[in-house]
Amino acid sequence: MVTVSGTQSELPQGLYFEIARYRHAVFIEQLEWQLKTDGLTEQDQFDRPDAVYVVAQDAVGYISGCARLLPTTRPYLLGEVFPQLLNGLHPPCSPSVWELSRFSAMDIHSQSSSKSGQFSSKIAVELLRASIASAAAHGAKRLITVSPVGVERLLRVAGFHSHRAGPPVIIDEHPIVACWIEIDDVPHSRKASNLSLTNLADSPRSQPRPERRRF
Amino acid sequence: MIKLSNDGYVRLTLATLRNTSLTHFISGLDEEYIDPKRRQHDGLGEISGYTEWVSTAEPVITIGWDWHLMVSGQKFQYDRVCPPRSNLMLVDRDNGDLGPAQTQMLLGDMLDTIDWQREAFNAISERYPSATCKG
Numbered sequence: 380m381v382t383v384s385g386t387q388s389e390l391p392q393g394l395y396f397e398i399a400r401y402r403h404a405v406f407i408e409q410l411e412w413q414l415k416t417d418g419l420t421e422q423d424q425f426d427r428p429d430a431v432y433v434v435a436q437d438a439v440g441y442i443s444g445c446a447r448l449l450p451t452t453r454p455y456l457l458g459e460v461f462p463q464l465l466n467g468l469h470p471p472c473s474p475s476v477w478e479l480s481r482f483s484a485m486d487i488h489s490q491s492s493s494k495s496g497q498f499s500s501k502i503a504v505e506l507l508r509a510s511i512a513s514a515a516a517h518g519a520k521r522l523i524t525v526s527p528v529g530v531e532r533l534l535r536v537a538g539f540h541s542h543r544a545g546p547p548v549i550i551d552e553h554p555i556v557a558c559w560i561e562i563d564d565v566p567h568s569r570k571a572s573n574l575s576l577t578n579l580a581d582s583p584r585s586q587p588r589p590e591r592r593r594f
Numbered sequence: 595m596i597k598l599s600n601d602g603y604v605r606l607t608l609a610t611l612r613n614t615s616l617t618h619f620i621s622g623l624d625e626e627y628i629d630p631k632r633r634q635h636d637g638l639g640e641i642s643g644y645t646e647w648v649s650t651a652e653p654v655i656t657i658g659w660d661w662h663l664m665v666s667g668q669k670f671q672y673d674r675v676c677p678p679r680s681n682l683m684l685v686d687r688d689n690g691d692l693g694p695a696q697t698q699m700l701l702g703d704m705l706d707t708i709d710w711q712r713e714a715f716n717a718i719s720e721r722y723p724s725a726t727c728k729g
Contacts, residue, residue, distance in 0.1 A: 546654045546681075
């Protein structure tokens with residue numbers, strides 16, 4: 380597995396379009412989220428030039444996971460659409476807080492694995508690590524994310540320092556919750572390269588329990 | 595006193611938490627147990643899912659955890675199978691944070707003393723009438 384991160388203009392040519400197609404396959408076709416679409420891709424008003432994308436690709440280049448990072452100093456999903464998830468607090472607006480959204484680790488091209496919900500555990504954990512590292516490289520000390528409750532379990536199992544920002548709300552019959560992810564002890568490397576490429580070869584490690592899709 | 599801090603944590607002592615009313619919010623099954631055709635076991639030997647509870651006052655306290663149901667004959671046993679997930683940070687009498695790990699442990703111990711299983715089972719039975727057996 381390889382991860383790549385960058386803005387639309389920084390990503391390899393054509394990759395952003397593939398991200399948008401992947402998001403359509405996952406969020407609209409598989410998960411049936413009620414999102415706007417042109418029938419082929421999934422994009423919203425927060426897919427701006429300053430959004431940072433973190434993408435996982437398999438050995439042949441197919442996308443197996445993606446995430447979007449947005450600075451909270453400009454409009455973002457939680458602040459604009461789901462502020463009620465913050466238990467009455469104002470949505471954060473700080474250069475040290477970034478939002479993680481449109482997170483998926485579904486390997487839609489795998490024939491061996493079941494497309495078990497939004498996450499393949501191994502891909503999800505590595506994608507989360509890459510997302511946190513990318514956010515930290517942009518100055519983030521905390522991430523805020525809006526996710527199904529199953530993501531929390533993944534965060535805990537994988538050892539990330541996270542906690543809820545407020546009570547869940549029910550969207551399309553599923554509980555959604557905002558979570559804080561504390562970026563602890565992550566070295567704030569300078570952005571030596573805007574395009575970050577990480578090759579994550581399989582390596583022996585204890586595997587988290589398979590993430591179960593939650594309804 | 596219950597205080598919502600800017601970092602998102604609701605801070606309170608364990609004693610205050612014990613005196614706080616919690617109501618059931620939602621419970622659900624893990625995917626593989628919803629469709630009877632996809633169950634990996636014959637019958638219903640085990641089921642797993644989650645349950646979510648909230649406080650009735652503000653700032654709202656939210657607590658969720660995973661559970662596992664073992665069915666043996668006519669006997670049902672719901673067990674909590676993970677540390678609770680919440681927006682809580684327990685504090686000591688001097689309002690010092692006990693920390694995430696201690697908070698989780700004490701919260702879990704408290705949950706194990708309350709009868710959450712009945713409401714969770716009723717909610718699951720109502721939400722998935724074709725997926726669950728009724729005792």
